[in-house]
Amino acid sequence: MASAQTPSFPAASALPSLASITSRLHLKQLRLLIALADHGSLLKAAEQVALTQPGASKALQEIEATLGAQLFVRTNRGLEATDLGHCVIRYARLIQTDLVHLREEMLSIMQGHGGRxxxxxxxxxxxxxxxxxxxxxxxxxxxxxxxxxxxxxxxxxxxxxxxxxxxxxxxxxxxxxxxxxxxxxxxEELAVVASVDHPLAQARQLQLADLADSRWVVYSANMPMRLTLEREFHAADLRFPLHLLETTSAFTTWSLLQKNPQFVALMSIDVAQFCTRYGMTCILPLQLHSRSExxxxxxxxxxxxxxxxxxxxxxxxxxxxxxxxxxxxxxxxxx
Missing domain, CATH: 3.40.190.10 (Periplasmic binding protein-like II)
Structure with a gap:
């Protein structure tokens, strides 16, 4: 394994054939790659896959020779994967996961269960x-x-x-x-929801401006639902709220609305109707114009x-x- 900080990638024409790779690559070598990615240490990776450190070093050299590429470089933080290394590790994890699922599904079928x-x-x-x-x-x-x-x-x-x-x-x-x-x-259809104790819970009709100063519970930036809300504020010529509560958890959203009757949140209509059906929230009468993905x-x-x-x-x-x-x-x- 080379120790250069910035590896130079081989020409694509130098990549070994699929037949060569499949005949020389072993499952234990893939386990070693995953362990190296997880620990960044040759010693710890060797211990995890029951190899000596010299044995693990030799195995890594064999893997890199099989694939015709440098997969790791040494840094002051330990071993770090190259771009090609990240690619190989990702597929190593896929193969390992598929084998786990293979065994689980075989066991499930043998026991008369329905699979996984x-x-x-x-x-x-x-x-x-x-x-x-x-x-x-x-x-x-x-x-x-x-x-x-x-x-x-x-x-x-x-x-x-x-x-x-x-x-x-x-x-x-x-x-x-x-x-x-x-x-x-x-x-997807979206709805604005709030606690049943929200000051505007009984309103018959609302405009976005009525909620412009509210504390919003939203998805993180660049998520489709968040982008939809931003388009709504832009179309209404309103400044998007600055002080947001960002979460991807439905339970966190419900809990925040319950504890803070002034808060509002954007949800899918299916989730909003479910919450409203059981008295957890109410749907505010605000018509949204942007179409969600x-x-x-x-x-x-x-x-x-x-x-x-x-x-x-x-x-x-x-x-x-x-x-x-x-x-x-x-x-x-x-x-």
């Missing part, structure tokens, strides 16, 4: 996911499911790492949307789907395929 499904969802689409999942569980009651609620950016990273089978989010926030297959499943059902491009993942997609197809403006079907729209 890992789903991601942004806050506004939670009701859509739970509806589709409930229908799927009626057909596959023994199915094991993991649900991760987060922002689109973080969910896409989890998809990249192979930690999710699919996510309900948006690919527009990614700089590489071509990495995903996405279908529009629902056009639709929710998408997103998978990794070129990644094969498990049977249960396809069944989950089919649940959306059955519900939305006959609605104008939605695009759920067997063929994913390339984004």
């Amino acid at each position: 499904l890992a789903l991601g969802v942004i806050m506004g689409a939670v009701p859509l996911l739970t509806d589709a999942l409930s229908r799927l569980l009626e057909k596959r009651p023994a199915l094991s499911v993991e649900i991760v609620e987060d922002t689109s950016a973080r969910l896409l990273r989890l998809l990249d790492q192979g930690r999710l089978d699919m996510a309900i989010c948006r690919t527009s926030i990614s700089q590489q949307p071509h990495l995903y297959d996405a279908v529009n499943i629902h056009n 639709p929710y998408q059902l997103v998978t990794r491009h070129g990644s094969p789907l498990t049977p249960v993942a396809q069944m989950f997609i089919d649940e959306f197809g059955a519900k939305y395929s006959d609605k104008p403006g939605d695009e759920v079907g067997e063929t994913a729209e390339k984004k």
